[in-house]
Amino acid sequence: MNIQDLIRPTIKALKPYSSARDEFQGNSDAMVFLDANENPYENGVNRYPDPQQRSVKSLLSEIKNVPTKNMLLGNGSDEVLDLIFRAFCEPNEDNIITLPPTYGMYSVLANINAVAIKEVQLDAEFQPKVDAILNAADAHSKLLFICSPNNPTGNSFASEAISNLLKSFKGIVVIDEAYIDFSNEESWASRLLEFPNLIVTQTLSKAYGLAGIRLGLCFASEEIISVLNRIKPPYNVNELTQLKAIEQLQNKALTDKQVSVILEERDLLVASLKTVDYVSEIYPSDANFVLAKVDDATKRYNQLIEKGIVIRNRTTQPGCENTLRFTVGTPEENKKLIEELKSLSTL
Missing domain, CATH: 3.90.1150.10 (Aspartate Aminotransferase, domain 1)
Incomplete structure (x- = not known):
């Protein structure tokens, strides 16, 4: 699978915005910053936050066993999901596949981005119907959303079913693991190298008790992370969120x-x-x-x-x-x- 073939042409041609904090990559100790038109008077939040959230990602890398190069953080998982739509789905042309009953924001974001929705209902045991999903897909089916453990049912999907979908679906498979910290199942983030079309999303809102700071996690190949970084807002995770996340992650x-x-x-x-x-x-x-x-x-x-x-x-x-x-x-x-x-x- 060539991921480049799935990216919207306008996104591939996009020249990303370069912020002041992106351009300066040196050691910030004892430096005088006169580059970003900030208020110079120190109050703890007068400077722009790290646009790549390096300290947070470093802690997450140790906990989640995922390299920082395979991470993107967002203003809640909803921002991460929206970025995925904007990167891969051409408005009024492409479609996504959802597996109801499931998290309602997939459909909301599809409607916001003018992307059609194909629904393949879970079976009586709330498991995905692999053949029906693959039959529903067409050349414009760019994203398949899998929520496991699933909301609102609570169950995890069979590993074999997910594996078959990752191998056979011709688009991006997004596995939403918002509740993975309560499960004995292994995160699919451990298999990023195996599946180039895999994106795993998680959150600090549930197990980590940080719903109020809105911090979503995205794990994917370097290629996909690079695409999402091109289109994310330059300072999408604020300083207070980063500081609170660090505090909580250090108290595992x-x-x-x-x-x-x-x-x-x-x-x-x-x-x-x-x-x-x-x-x-x-x-x-x-x-x-x-x-x-x-x-x-x-x-x-x-x-x-x-x-x-x-x-x-x-x-x-x-x-x-x-x-x-x-x-x-x-x-x-x-x-x-x-x-x-x-x-x-x-x-």
């Missing part, structure tokens, strides 16, 4: 402890949901949430709102009729959730 023990507690609480939540009489099915989860089928999802959702508990009603999603999605909270929050769910049994 805290993240590991919190993830361990969340997984224990997930198991307890699943066990408790089994005792609720109007819960008819609980789906396997490799994420920090649990999807469950109930008798009347809208009714139960509204009842919990009245009790002061906000969950997600997923009943409108394909294959998810009368399902509710419960994020795993603190032990105290989960206890309150179960108490209120049981109290609704007679209502």
